[in-house]
Amino acid sequence: MNGTLEIFLEDVRVPLRVGYYTSERAAPQTIIVSLMLTLNAAPDYTKIGEDLSQLLDYSTLHDYL
Numbered sequence: 001m002n003g004t005l006e007i008f009l010e011d012v013r014v015p016l017r018v019g020y021y022t023s024e025r026a027a028p029q030t031i032i033v034s035l036m037l038t039l040n041a042a043p044d045y046t047k048i049g050e051d052l053s054q055l056l057d058y059s060t061l062h063d064y065l
Contacts (some may be wrong), residue, residue, distance in 0.1 A: 007037040007058055012065050033065050 012035070015028035039056075048055065 005039045009035045014065055
């Protein structure tokens, strides 16, 4: 199966120290991030069976955010 695979990470809450003024950066503020990732040539997941090592692990992307 060739095509595309879309992955959505929605409303990932990330605590960041942001702002222009020092007082704004004094404590982390919660930033909410949503992300859509499109991959070309998606794997044929119907043929994976029990071999889960072929699945895309998006936890690294989530942790990076």
